[in-house]
Amino acid sequence: MSRTVYVNGEYLPEEQATVSIFDRGFLFADGVYEVTSVIGGKLLDFDGHAARLERSLNELEMPNPISRDDLLAVHRELVSANGIEDGLVYLQITRGAADRDFAYPEDPTPTIVLFTQAKPGLADNPKAQTGMKVISIEDQRWGRRDIKTVQLLYPSMGKMMAKAAGADDAWMTEEGHVTEGTSNNAYIVKDGTIITRHLGTEILHGITRAAVLRFAKEAQMKVEERAFTLDEAKEADEAFITSASTFVMPVVEIDGTALGDGTPGPVARRLREIYLDESRKTAV
Structure with a gap:
């Protein structure tokens, strides 16, 4: 069954989700990510992951395209839309799309992507x-x-x-x-x-x-x-x-x-x- 994912402000079926071939995450691995666990439909240690995300972005001098409150809302919406009881929410932010150049683009527009993975019984791993x-x-x-x-x-x-x-x-x-x-x-x-x-x-x-x-x-x-x-x-x-x-x-x-x-x-x-x-x- 198709998942609902989040790409640059839109909730989309995964089949319709795309990013540019010029995205620096694809060309240079110029991006950061976080993984937040879900147990019983709730997010574990969201604030910790959000704080580390901000640190990673700052260390790479990359703008943050989303506030912490909005990020939490997106996580919750994806958990709900995809019926995740136990699983994971993956978040990835890259510096965005620009013509290929090792130097950072000026005033980049970051790419932000989130998706879920269902992991039934995540806490009961044998x-x-x-x-x-x-x-x-x-x-x-x-x-x-x-x-x-x-x-x-x-x-x-x-x-x-x-x-x-x-x-x-x-x-x-x-x-x-x-x-x-x-x-x-x-x-x-x-x-x-x-x-x-x-x-x-x-x-x-x-x-x-x-x-x-x-x-x-x-x-x-x-x-x-x-x-x-x-x-x-x-x-x-x-x-x-x-x-x-x-x-x-x-x-x-x-x-x-x-x-x-x-x-x-x-x-x-x-x-x-x-x-x-x-x-x-x-x-x-």
């Missing part, structure tokens, strides 16, 4: 019961990973490398230290302490990451934000990832090395439970 297996790969992305851009080719390659290896995902490493997963933030747990890389330009400032660390501290869990090595990860008691689409997902194996007893650990399980409970309370 992988949460068994855990994920990851492989390690060299981090070969550009240096500004803190900006949520549409430059996703290498993460796509990483996911394909993981698939070819019989794993679920890949953790990227730089000088022996884990940066993040292909589309998620990475964590290990050792002697009850949650360890995750500190914020910087090397990783995305995850909205789910921020919420999970806040909930962890409120639950009196010890948290260290620092770089950790791949060797540390393989010797950890447990591990997990966070993202808007997976929430808190246990990792049970890294490069063929089982963590703990090879099953989801208690910290990851508890944090997933807390995150889902608390996020539902504040969903809009």
